[in-house]
Amino acid sequence: MSRGALIIVDVQNDFCPGGSMAVSGGDEIIGPINTLLQSKVGPQRSLFHKVVATADWHPPHHVSFAEEHEGHNEYEVVEVGGLQQNLWPVHCMAGSEGAALHPELDQTYLDLILHKGTQVGLDSYSAFFENDGTTPTGLHGYLQEFEIKQVYIVGLALDWCVYFTALDARRLGYMTILMEDLSRPVDVPAGFAEQRLADLREKRVIIESSEAYYG
């Protein structure tokens, strides 16, 4: 039997309108994600054998916070320990209201909530590996234990955490489906999200509308 899992990436207050790193329309995807969960998990688990939500979860003084880098501004890129580090506003502080999953997200069917970016000196966009590309988050082991072969990805932000999660899912050999209508990009600079999508297509991530899966 071929099993699927849904990965809901970073649907947290800080990435929704009103949050410190609000993604435009970030909250619009929540209602449709709930509908998908309710129709495709329910008691039958017809499409999603497991449902995982990730949460960006940074300790104080996290390396991704621009204010930790004297003389640098938000959205600049610096080098830290040989890695490129994008600088962001303070966001998703562990345990804060901004880091909480959005209150409208239906948590009824979540099997696992995975915190990532929890090390002060290492950022983590992907749900599978931290930004050094080798430190695992444990998600691959979890999915393997349940013989998951297909990974469906939704959430925020399309051009960052969703993008890197999809890339790593392919790298690990999963059939990877990005439900584009259930994701929103930062898209800075404008057009960046289109480049990310083109890259994903090239790596054979399947990019579709969730409409194909309702009912």
Ligand code: VGL
């Ligand atoms: C994210 C930037 C920094 C995301 C998280 O969830 O896409 N982006 N931290």
Ligand code: ZN
């Ligand atoms: Zn972050």
